[in-house]
Amino acid sequence: xxxxGLAKGLxxxxxxxxxxxxxxxxxxxxxxxxxxxxxxxxxxxxxCIDEACLSMxxxxxHVEYLKDKCDMILIPRIYSIEKKEQVCTNFNxxxxxxxxxxxxxxxxxxxxxxxxxxxxxxxxxxxxxxxxFSTSKSYHAYKLAKQKEQRYFKQLEKSGEKKLKTKKTxxxxxxxxYNLQDEMIGKRIYNYLxxxxxxxxxxxxxxxxxxxxxxxxxxxxxxxxxNKQLLASFVYFKDSVDGTxxxxxxxxxxxxxxxxxxxxxxxxxxxxxxxxxxxxxxxAIITRLESFLDMLKGGIxx
Amino acid sequence: MKGYxxxxxxxxxTKGVIIDEKxxxxxxxxxxxxxxxxxxxxxxxVELEEKIKDRKIKILGVGTTGSARKLIGTMLGACSxxxxxxxxxxxxxxxxxxxxxxxxIGGQDSKIILLEDGMVTDYAMNTLCAAGTGSFLSSQAKRLxxxxxxxxxxxxxxxxxxxxxxxxxxFAESDxxxxxxxGYEKKDIIAGLCYSVASNYLNNVAKGKKxxxxxxxxxxxxxxxxxxxxxxxxxxxxxITDKNGHLMGALGSAILAKKNSKNEVFDFSLKDAxxxxxxxxxxxxxxxxxxxxxxxxxxxxxAWGNRCEKGMIKI
Numbered sequence: 001x002x003x004x005g006l007a008k009g010l011x012x013x014x015x016x017x018x019x020x021x022x023x024x025x026x027x028x029x030x031x032x033x034x035x036x037x038x039x040x041x042x043x044x045x046x047x048c049i050d051e052a053c054l055s056m057x058x059x060x061x062h063v064e065y066l067k068d069k070c071d072m073i074l075i076p077r078i079y080s081i082e083k084k085e086q087v088c089t090n091f092n093x094x095x096x097x098x099x100x101x102x103x104x105x106x107x108x109x110x111x112x113x114x115x116x117x118x119x120x121x122x123x124x125x126x127x128x129x130x131x132x133f134s135t136s137k138s139y140h141a142y143k144l145a146k147q148k149e150q151r152y153f154k155q156l157e158k159s160g161e162k163k164l165k166t167k168k169t170x171x172x173x174x175x176x177x178y179n180l181q182d183e184m185i186g187k188r189i190y191n192y193l194x195x196x197x198x199x200x201x202x203x204x205x206x207x208x209x210x211x212x213x214x215x216x217x218x219x220x221x222x223x224x225x226x227n228k229q230l231l232a233s234f235v236y237f238k239d240s241v242d243g244t245x246x247x248x249x250x251x252x253x254x255x256x257x258x259x260x261x262x263x264x265x266x267x268x269x270x271x272x273x274x275x276x277x278x279x280x281x282x283x284a285i286i287t288r289l290e291s292f293l294d295m296l297k298g299g300i301x302x
Numbered sequence: 303m304k305g306y307x308x309x310x311x312x313x314x315x316t317k318g319v320i321i322d323e324k325x326x327x328x329x330x331x332x333x334x335x336x337x338x339x340x341x342x343x344x345x346x347x348v349e350l351e352e353k354i355k356d357r358k359i360k361i362l363g364v365g366t367t368g369s370a371r372k373l374i375g376t377m378l379g380a381c382s383x384x385x386x387x388x389x390x391x392x393x394x395x396x397x398x399x400x401x402x403x404x405x406x407i408g409g410q411d412s413k414i415i416l417l418e419d420g421m422v423t424d425y426a427m428n429t430l431c432a433a434g435t436g437s438f439l440s441s442q443a444k445r446l447x448x449x450x451x452x453x454x455x456x457x458x459x460x461x462x463x464x465x466x467x468x469x470x471x472x473f474a475e476s477d478x479x480x481x482x483x484x485g486y487e488k489k490d491i492i493a494g495l496c497y498s499v500a501s502n503y504l505n506n507v508a509k510g511k512k513x514x515x516x517x518x519x520x521x522x523x524x525x526x527x528x529x530x531x532x533x534x535x536x537x538x539x540x541x542i543t544d545k546n547g548h549l550m551g552a553l554g555s556a557i558l559a560k561k562n563s564k565n566e567v568f569d570f571s572l573k574d575a576x577x578x579x580x581x582x583x584x585x586x587x588x589x590x591x592x593x594x595x596x597x598x599x600x601x602x603x604x605a606w607g608n609r610c611e612k613g614m615i616k617i
Contacts, residue, residue: 287387
């Protein structure tokens with residue numbers, strides 16, 4: 001059996017439960033790349049154009065890491081996951097980009113484009129076909145994986161609810177999961193805040209079914225699906241947390257729009273924007289985090 | 303008499319103050335960092351010691367702030383190591399209890415702090431880019447062949463400031479060269495630069511913030527009267543600059559040192575100790591963390607920068 005490689009970057013953090021459960025159900029072996037390191041960023045930078053965002057560079061670094069360790073790499077192409085919306089153009093281009101960068105590498109196709117009638121289910125059936133499974137077998141595995149994913153979402157929702165109940169200072173980390181969970185980006189913030197005994201709520205720990213309803217309160221029409229979720233999460237959590245930290249990788253297009261919207265419409269909520277490039281020194285981040293925490297405490301009383 | 307020492311070690315300049323128990327400044331020192339914070343702090347200590355030597359003052363606490371706060375704080379055994387925002391707010395509040403807005407432009411950072419009833423309610427800092435900060439002004443001054451200290455005076459003599467794009471340092475440079483070659487007068491270009499620094503600040507760092515008076519303008523750039531005037535014109539209100547405006551961070555950290563004092567007497571002879579710092583790239587894993595090791599008289603006193611135990615250095 002051929003081994004599939006999963007690069008830990010970008011869409012991996014949205015779909016890893018679904019993908020892994022699907023491969024588990026079909027008993028296909030897979031490996032994941034390591035957590036991000038400085039080396040991974042270096043590898044990615046060599047392959048990537050300068051203008052791409054840090055997260056893209058990290059993703060390419062992971063592909064570079066994986067390329068000799070497995071037989072094929074799952075590279076998703078996602079254009080739209082909701083009918084009248086779109087996702088980041090990097091996700092549209094990812095498949096073609098990798099195919100051109102690595103002409104000899106075998107890629108596992110995964111194409112979702114709801115706007116043009118390519119549904120997620122079909123993507124999985126086609127992926128199963130490429131791996132040599134019948135339609136019914138793939139469909140069955142997809143259904144199982146989908147159930148597991150639902151349970152995972154419920155878990156996230158519950159953990160969010162539980163965290164809101166603590167009496168500790170609560171901070172919402174708002175950003176794409178691939179930034180929040182990356183060792184070189186969000187984990188640095190997480191480690192600092194954990195040390196200061198702060199309860200950290202991730203923006204994706206909100207009920208998925210409330211996204212469309214919540215986002216209406218801030219903007220009636222958001223074209224970017226993933227950023228719609230971020231806006232909704234901000235509205236959903238803003239009154240129950242003490243502060244929000246926006247984490248974004250430079251230069252993210254959709255984020256530049258929605259971060260601005262949050263900053264303008266935040267009302268009385270405290271918001272800190274942290275932008276990550278590949279050369280952020282820890283001291284610059286800590287200066288900003290430390291002063292943010294001082295502010296949440298209401299200043300130091302003398 | 304009891305005293306407390308506050309140090310603000312910035313990228314461009316190093317500031318030091320000694321205060322008494324009533325937060326009055328007894329002595330101060332202000333000089334260039336010149337890329338060597340350790341040496342600069344030693345010089346500041348020499349100056350401060352000289353200024354207070356006749357007045358039996360016991361220094362009971364040291365506070366540091368600024369981008370080299372950790373390094374210097376470790377070296378001097380500081381009891382308070384705090385970020386610039388908090389230090390500036392505390393320092394300024396001790397002199398101007400009613401201040402509502404602090405505009406601060408330093409060497410590589412620019413920030414705005416909003417206060418309400420003596421508490422920080424909001425602040426912002428430049429994110430990635432250092433356009434429109436002190437280092438930008440000094441490099442442009444060099445290009446025009448004038449001393450950055452004369453910048454403000456020359457700017458005020460202009461009646462017709464040239465407009466210069468200051469969104470990005472690189473664009474500003476090419477715009478500047480272009481304007482020089484077109485034949486604009488030097489003083490108009492300089493005044494234009496001051497305006498572009500102020501408007502760049504208001505459009506970036508201070509964007510969306512409600513700027514209410516009293517407004518204080520601080521940081522090294524506040525010494526430039528050209529930029530101060532530009533702020534006043536753009537905000538259409540009075541902007542206060544204090545003659546000690548550059549010392550507010552140091553003052554704040556001295557106050558913090560007073561608050562956190564462990565009542566141990568600080569010994570000025572520490573300035574004669576030999577401090578060495580070196581950066582080691584840890585090869586423990588692929589992160590290649592840069593670990594900074596500080597040695598005092600050849601003995602390791604602290605190390606930091608490692609992300610995991612592999613890079614831990616035994617002291």
